[in-house]
Amino acid sequence: MNPTSSPALPGSSLDAGRRSRELAGLADGAEVDVLVVGLGATGAGAALDAATRGLRVAAIDAHDLAFGTSRWSSKLIHGGLRYLATGQLDVAHESAVERGVLMERTAPHLVRAQPFVLPLTPLVSRGQAALARAGFVAGDLLRVAARTSRATLPAPRTLSAVETRHLAPALRPTGLRGGLLSWDGQLTDDARLVTAIARTAAAHGARVLTRTRALELTGDGALVRDETTGEELRIRARAVVNAAGVWAGGLVDDVRLRPSRGTHLVLRSEDLGRLSAGLHIPIPGEANRFVLVLPQGDGRVYVGLTDEPVDGDVPDVPEVPETDIGFLLDVLGSALDVTLHRGDVVGAFAGLRPLLDTQGPGGRTADISRRHAVLTSPDGVVTIVGGKLTTYRRMAQDVVDAVVEARGLDARPCRTTSVPLVGADRPARLARLDVPARLVRRYGTEAPAVHALGAEDPELARPVVPGHPVTVAELVWAVRHEGALDVSDLLDRRTRIGLVAEDRSVAEKAALDVLAS
Numbered sequence: 001m002n003p004t005s006s007p008a009l010p011g012s013s014l015d016a017g018r019r020s021r022e023l024a025g026l027a028d029g030a031e032v033d034v035l036v037v038g039l040g041a042t043g044a045g046a047a048l049d050a051a052t053r054g055l056r057v058a059a060i061d062a063h064d065l066a067f068g069t070s071r072w073s074s075k076l077i078h079g080g081l082r083y084l085a086t087g088q089l090d091v092a093h094e095s096a097v098e099r100g101v102l103m104e105r106t107a108p109h110l111v112r113a114q115p116f117v118l119p120l121t122p123l124v125s126r127g128q129a130a131l132a133r134a135g136f137v138a139g140d141l142l143r144v145a146a147r148t149s150r151a152t153l154p155a156p157r158t159l160s161a162v163e164t165r166h167l168a169p170a171l172r173p174t175g176l177r178g179g180l181l182s183w184d185g186q187l188t189d190d191a192r193l194v195t196a197i198a199r200t201a202a203a204h205g206a207r208v209l210t211r212t213r214a215l216e217l218t219g220d221g222a223l224v225r226d227e228t229t230g231e232e233l234r235i236r237a238r239a240v241v242n243a244a245g246v247w248a249g250g251l252v253d254d255v256r257l258r259p260s261r262g263t264h265l266v267l268r269s270e271d272l273g274r275l276s277a278g279l280h281i282p283i284p285g286e287a288n289r290f291v292l293v294l295p296q297g298d299g300r301v302y303v304g305l306t307d308e309p310v311d312g313d314v315p316d317v318p319e320v321p322e323t324d325i326g327f328l329l330d331v332l333g334s335a336l337d338v339t340l341h342r343g344d345v346v347g348a349f350a351g352l353r354p355l356l357d358t359q360g361p362g363g364r365t366a367d368i369s370r371r372h373a374v375l376t377s378p379d380g381v382v383t384i385v386g387g388k389l390t391t392y393r394r395m396a397q398d399v400v401d402a403v404v405e406a407r408g409l410d411a412r413p414c415r416t417t418s419v420p421l422v423g424a425d426r427p428a429r430l431a432r433l434d435v436p437a438r439l440v441r442r443y444g445t446e447a448p449a450v451h452a453l454g455a456e457d458p459e460l461a462r463p464v465v466p467g468h469p470v471t472v473a474e475l476v477w478a479v480r481h482e483g484a485l486d487v488s489d490l491l492d493r494r495t496r497i498g499l500v501a502e503d504r505s506v507a508e509k510a511a512l513d514v515l516a517s
Contacts, residue, residue, distance in 0.1 A: 005452050007481050008445040009422045012203040014483030022058075022207040023226060027233040032056040032207070033409055034400070035222060035237035037214045037251065040070035041194050041389055043243035045396030045416070047208065048201035052419055053400065053411040057206040058235060059198070060224060062213035063316070064489050065482075066194035068245050071493055072318070072351025073389045074264065074292055074304055077102050077111050077185030079146070079153075080390075081139040085288040091371055092142060098391045099185045100148035106393075107421045109430055109444030110193055113153055114186035115277040117167050118290070121335050122175035124282055129180070131287075133158070136182045156182040170273040172337040181277070186294070188441045190389060191493045195482050196421040197392075203422065210483060217242060217251050219380025228485075239403035242383040246314045246354040252377050257385060259314060259352040263324035264304030266347030266499050271340065272301055281335045291331040297438070298469055300346075300499070303328050310352055318350040347500040356386040374402045382406065393417070422446070438469055443477075450477045464507045470495045475514040487511045 007013050026032075034050040036043050039061035047059035061067060080088075080095030102111045120129050136156035143153050157180075164179035165171055187193055202208045211227040221236045242248050242255075249255040269275070272293070279293035294302040306324045325348060329340055356373050372387030372395045384399040397414045404411045423444025430440050439447035453473035454461030460473040478484040478494035490511045492498035497507045 005449045005456070007199075007422065007449070009200065009203045011205075012199040012422045013481040014199060014202055014208055015480060016485055018202075019209055019211075019483070019485075023209055023212065023233075026058060026207065026235050027231075029236065031236040031238070032058045033237070033411075034058075034239050034241060034403060035060070035235055036241045036243055037061075037217065037222065038068075038243035038245060038247075039065050039194070039198060039208065039210065040068050040243065040245050041066070041190070041197065041392035042245070042384055042387065042395045042399075043241070044194050044197040044201060044208075045392045046241050046243055046384070046399050047206045048197055048204065048419070049393075049396040049400045049414055049416050050411070051201050051204035051206040052415055053404070053413070055409060055411050057201065058209065058237070059201065059206055060209045060212040060214060060222075060235075062211070062227065064210045064485070064493055065198050065208075066191035066493050067316075068247070069351045069353065070194050070245075070389060071191040072262070072264075072349050073187075073190045074262075074294060075187040075190050075296075075302065076114075076292075076294075077187055077390050079139055079142050079184060081135055081142070081182075081184075082288060084138050084142070085135060088371070093145060094394055095388075095390050096142040096146035096148070098394055100143075100146045100152070101393060101417050102390075103152050103185050104148065105418060105420065106416070107193065107196065107424055108427050109423050109425065109440060110188050110196065110421070110442075111185045112188075112441070113183050115154075115167070116182050116184060116280050116292075117159065117164055117277045118180040118182070118280040118282070119164055119168070119171050119335055120177040120179055121172070121282075123284055123334055128282070128287070129177075132180055136180060139182065153183045153185075156180065167277040168273075168275055168279055170275070170336050170338050171279075172335060182280075185390075186278070189496060191496070192442060193389075193421075195494065196423060199422045199482065200419065208483065211485065214244075214251060217381050219377075238409060239407040240381045241399055241403060242381050243399070245385075246352045248354065248383050248385055250314075252375075252381050252383050254377065255375060255383050255385060256356070258355050259310040260355050261308045261310045261318060261324075261350050261352055262305040263308075263320050263328065263348065263350040264302045265325060265328050265345050266349070267301045267303060267340070267344060268346055269295065269299050269301050271344050272336070272338065275301065279335075281331055283331055284334060291328060293332070297441075298496075299467065303332060314352060318352055320348040320350045324348075324350070346502065349499060353388070354385050372398070374399050376402070376406065380406070442474075446477075450474060453477065464495070464510045465497060465503045466506075468497060468503060470497055472510055472514065475511055476517075479514055486515065490514070
């Protein structure tokens with residue numbers, strides 16, 4: 001391979017060949033110190049944490065990196081303002097600290113400052129506006145307490161009606177008194193964050209194995225099945241971490257979860273006009289809940305989110321009920337000057353939050369704490385549940401601390417607050433890379449290598465879908481270095497083309513061609 005098309009971090013490449021070799025080594029009886037089940041943000045984070053402490057690690061998932069909840073988020077790395085409003089000061093502070101770690105140290109290429117406007121419409125009373133303003137000031141104090149620089153996150157302020165509509169022309173001007181501007185962290189893509197975490201773990205020696213389903217867990221290993229061949233094998237481990245999210249209770253008894261569904265709509269950017277900022281649109285009748293309007297920079301806008309309890313079996317891919325779509329469109333209609341119909345929704349997705357059930361039957365999932373918990377089963381399997389995407393690193397630290405202590409593992413202290421993820425560098429250096437800024441936001445220091453693939457072969461430089469920025473070169477990179485094994489890996493997780501069914505159908509041939517090459 002041309003040197004310009006190689007990863008920035010040696011040993012970080014994941015591909016089908018590496019997966020087969022490492023799975024064969026485990027089948028031959030190689031023991032690991034820590035086996036992690038689940039490769040969402042928390043599971044990948046636990047694999048990275050353990051590997052950087054010098055432990056031998058294997059991390060498995062029945063499907064793919066970020067197959068579950070970690071790809072269905074609002075793509076926000078937020079400072080915990082909502083938790084301040086509900087009195088969860090520890091959760092709010094932890095969120096602010098972890099946001100600063102990602103933005104300034106470990107993933108500045110993937111997380112950037114995002115402005116948000118809360119429009120002061122006739123539905124927002126002056127008392128509510130004063131409360132929101134105080135909340136944003138308190139959120140800025142959280143930033144100070146977390147030692148995140150002002151250069152990273154600017155100060156909140158009040159906007160005039162003219163300034164508010166300049167940032168969001170789609171807002172209804174009638175009765176608009178102005179707006180409140182605040183800042184938070186926005187991810188380029190949550191699934192790409194998980195991919196970067198997993199690849200960084202691999203660079204530190206972790207075996208990262210997708211399509212490897214855990215059939216049975218014990219405190220000293222697991223019976224697993226290679227989903228690509230159907231073969232079963234036993235992985236021997238000195239400690240086992242269950243980081244399967246909403247599926248954790250299916251692997252370990254007595255883990256009681258109360259999943260909550262969060263739904264987002266996908267709209268075309270042109271339907272909302274030019275949005276220079278995200279929007280917080282208050283939900284009528286709710287004091288501290290908002291619908292978020294999140295421009296993505298790729299011609300799409302996400303609108304979410306709901307918070308509804310989910311009963312019954314947990315599906316692999318949650319369905320989006322029409323009631324959620326109608327609810328979100330109605331809230332948009334309360335503040336926007338454009339009329340959006342069901343036909344304007346080009347895609348929708350829902351994620352299930354793995355909330356720890358501390359309330360018993362009844363009650364709203366919106367009121368359940370986002371604190372995480374580390375639980376140990378009678379046979380020694382350690383489960384991590386609760387929490388949220390922003391705090392994945394701290395959750396990983398806590399669960400690895402637990403298994404190190406319980407099993408007496410010889411491990412160094414946690415150091416993931418200072419371990420940059422693959423592609424990370426200081427913003428000033430990233431800004432000097434002579435490649436499209438969109439690639440830098442997705443690949444960081446690897447952007448020149450991805451760009452070089454297209455420069456070497458013009459066929460790889462063409463868009464996968466007309467009008468969408470993702471190129472064939474990015475699909476090639478995903479197969480060679482990011483562990484993509486099939487069309488769904490390519491279109492639904494390494495890129496997000498698959499969020500729009502029409503775009504996905506157009507892109508399938510290109511994805512199949514790349515996999516066959």
